[in-house]
Amino acid sequence: MATADLTKRGAxxxxxxxxxxxxxxxxxxxxxxxxxGWWVLFSIAxxxxxxxxxxxxxxxxxxxxxxxLNAPVGWGVYITTFVFWxxxxxxxxxxxxxxxxxxxxxxxxxxxASEAMTVFAVMTAGLFPLIHxxxxxHAYWLVPYPxxxxxxxxxxxxxxxxxxxxxxxxxxxxxxxxxxxxPDLAAARDHARGIRRKFxxxxxxxxxxxxxxxHHFSKAYIYLAAxxxxxxxxxxxxxxxDFAMAIVPGWHTTIFAPYFxxxxxxxxxxxxxxxxxxxxxxxxxxxxxxxxxxxxxxxxCLLTSMIVLYAYLTEYFLAWYSGEPPERGSFWNRVxxxxxxxxxxxxTCNGLVPLMLWFKRVRRSIAALFVISIFINIGMWFExxxxxxxxxxxxxxxWAWGLYRPSIVEVGILLGSFAWxxxxxxxxxxxxxxxxxxxxxxxxxxxxxxxxxS
Amino acid sequence: xxxxxxxxxxxQGFFALFEHLDSxxxxxxxxxxxGHKGFRAYAPLPEHELLExxxxxxxxxxxxxxxxxxxxxxxxxxxxxxxxxxxxxxxTGGKPILSIPAxxxxxxxxxxxxxxxxxxxxxxxxxxLPNFRPMVAYHPECSNGSFGxxxxxxxxxxxxxxEILSSHEPAELREEPEGFDV
Numbered sequence: 001m002a003t004a005d006l007t008k009r010g011a012x013x014x015x016x017x018x019x020x021x022x023x024x025x026x027x028x029x030x031x032x033x034x035x036x037g038w039w040v041l042f043s044i045a046x047x048x049x050x051x052x053x054x055x056x057x058x059x060x061x062x063x064x065x066x067x068x069l070n071a072p073v074g075w076g077v078y079i080t081t082f083v084f085w086x087x088x089x090x091x092x093x094x095x096x097x098x099x100x101x102x103x104x105x106x107x108x109x110x111x112x113a114s115e116a117m118t119v120f121a122v123m124t125a126g127l128f129p130l131i132h133x134x135x136x137x138h139a140y141w142l143v144p145y146p147x148x149x150x151x152x153x154x155x156x157x158x159x160x161x162x163x164x165x166x167x168x169x170x171x172x173x174x175x176x177x178x179x180x181x182x183p184d185l186a187a188a189r190d191h192a193r194g195i196r197r198k199f200x201x202x203x204x205x206x207x208x209x210x211x212x213x214x215h216h217f218s219k220a221y222i223y224l225a226a227x228x229x230x231x232x233x234x235x236x237x238x239x240x241x242d243f244a245m246a247i248v249p250g251w252h253t254t255i256f257a258p259y260f261x262x263x264x265x266x267x268x269x270x271x272x273x274x275x276x277x278x279x280x281x282x283x284x285x286x287x288x289x290x291x292x293x294x295x296x297x298x299x300x301c302l303l304t305s306m307i308v309l310y311a312y313l314t315e316y317f318l319a320w321y322s323g324e325p326p327e328r329g330s331f332w333n334r335v336x337x338x339x340x341x342x343x344x345x346x347x348t349c350n351g352l353v354p355l356m357l358w359f360k361r362v363r364r365s366i367a368a369l370f371v372i373s374i375f376i377n378i379g380m381w382f383e384x385x386x387x388x389x390x391x392x393x394x395x396x397x398x399w400a401w402g403l404y405r406p407s408i409v410e411v412g413i414l415l416g417s418f419a420w421x422x423x424x425x426x427x428x429x430x431x432x433x434x435x436x437x438x439x440x441x442x443x444x445x446x447x448x449x450x451x452x453x454s
Numbered sequence: 455x456x457x458x459x460x461x462x463x464x465x466q467g468f469f470a471l472f473e474h475l476d477s478x479x480x481x482x483x484x485x486x487x488x489g490h491k492g493f494r495a496y497a498p499l500p501e502h503e504l505l506e507x508x509x510x511x512x513x514x515x516x517x518x519x520x521x522x523x524x525x526x527x528x529x530x531x532x533x534x535x536x537x538x539x540x541x542x543x544x545x546t547g548g549k550p551i552l553s554i555p556a557x558x559x560x561x562x563x564x565x566x567x568x569x570x571x572x573x574x575x576x577x578x579x580x581x582x583l584p585n586f587r588p589m590v591a592y593h594p595e596c597s598n599g600s601f602g603x604x605x606x607x608x609x610x611x612x613x614x615x616x617e618i619l620s621s622h623e624p625a626e627l628r629e630e631p632e633g634f635d636v
Contacts, residue, residue: 020599152539155538164563176570179574183499190594211496212580212581227573238559449474
């Protein structure tokens with residue numbers, strides 16, 4: 001592949017990275033001694049994990065009654081946050097697998113961090129069904145096995161599909177992430193001394209970079225990417241069917257699968273921006289995560305934001321066009337009912353604020369992107385809240401309508417889940433190379449003597 | 455370490471470290487032209503020029519593992535859902551006992567899961583990972599910015615190997631009395 005051609009398409013935008021050695025040096029210095037800032041953030045994360053566990057243990061001790069969940073709103077903050085984190089997980093696989101197959105040359109710098117984000121986001125999301133079921137000691141009932149009367153679970157239920165989808169997604173994304181790091185862990189091993197060297201020696205599985213290893217590795221990587229691509233699209237579709245298969249007004253629509261997938265990628269890319277901005281600053285990776293990379297991500301945000309906004313408007317239109325009183329009532333309630341503020345936060349953050357990304361100056365301003373990405377994160381959490389809570393609170397029969405208010409325990413678990421995610425992400429930035437070393441070298445021109453036949 | 459290094463008895467080992475991609479490719483071509491087999495090239499990245507031109511590596515059997523795993527997964531998913539439904543036929547929601555469209559989702563997820571895991575198994579088997587043997591015939595620069603070539607040869611051909619390697623201007627040429635299988 002001609003390097004000049006790649007540069008035109010967005011790779012290697014900074015001429016400062018000239019040699020393979022530069023990549024090792026810049027990325028591996030991150031793994032050195034953590035600075036003060038890291039310890040401050042890490043302490044905050046540990047404290048947040050404390051809040052998370054305390055709230056959860058309190059709920060286990062007292063019972064699920066300490067949450068605000070009750071008829072008719074049986075799904076609240078927990079399921080909202082579950083869908084939020086599953087959505088966040090999507091951008092990692094999108095950038096690492098789909099953009100890999102499409103040969104987008106800007107993905108190299110960003111994909112390791114976003115893939116790590118995927119794994120940790122699924123780890124966070126996976127806790128929420130366990131929190132939500134209340135009696136967590138019965139959580140193994142989720143596993144499909146026959147009950148005491150030898151009856152198997154009902155495989156026509158989307159909740160069972162979800163168990164399969166989420167466990168497959170976690171396993172495959174963790175494997176894909178780990179496999180991609182192996183050559184870089186070997187680079188870290190060759191750089192490190194003492195106990196760290198032993199650690200990297202073991203987790204790099206003794207990788208040596210031989211022709212045999214690279215040959216099979218690059219092929220295996222392509223096949224894994226090809227498997228992960230349909231998987232990432234299927235997972236959020238299956239999550240959306242948890243809702244769309246039920247005959248609840250506001251849920252029972254065919255638009256849900258693509259609408260959820262677009263929203264997932266939207267929120268995921270936004271969180272990649274939120275995390276990449278401080279990472280690049282703290283670790284001095286400005287040469288690797290350049291304005292061009294951020295602009296490419298901003299364009300992806302803009303595209304998915306347009307899809308999501310279109311889906312909102314389609315929902316409103318079809319609720320009116322259906323002529324169904326419950327469907328019309330449900331959407332009227334969303335926009336002007338008790339939870340009007342949640343709906344307007346959603347529309348503002350996901351539909352209006354990202355419109356600024358039409359301007360090139362905004363797309364190329366890292367500070368502006370950081371602020372917009374936080375708005376998007378908030379908006380996407382509220383989108384799930386609007387879909388889940390307002391629909392359940394306003395179904396068919398007026399006497400069965402009811403309101404839901406999250407309890408302090410639910411808020412503690414929601415905020416704690418960010419700390420849990422941050423805890424793992426901070427550990428990641430210190431233990432594993434946060435930028436893919438071997439893949440960055442693919443966009444650096446190889447050293448040539450320039451005399452030989454080749 | 456768990457295992458000792460594998461000696462190749464009666465062979466000498468030569469490790470050449472190259473700074474340039476083209477000299478590495480040329481050295482590999484020259485070694486192949488002289489009839490040497492089973493030598494190893496080292497690189498910090500999957501460089502296609504080296505793998506395909508220099509070493510003429512062809513298809514990787516990993517893809518067979520992917521296909522077999524995917525098909526096994528799909529079959530398992532269908533078999534599992536169908537068998538459990540037939541085991542105690544119970545009509546729910548007026549749907550057929552064998553609700554194929556619903557089972558496609560389970561079969562799909564199983565196909566991806568089994569396919570991915572068997573791809574990894576295929577990679578480990580073919581690439582010989584994990585490899586916790588001592589790091590003989592290795593140079594830490596090979597994960598940084600340089601390329602390497604490791605050849606073993608019986609004493610009769612040692613001079614020829616040395617000649618080929620040094621004619622491509624290696625940054626470093628290491629000669630070891632014992633050869634290893636790597």
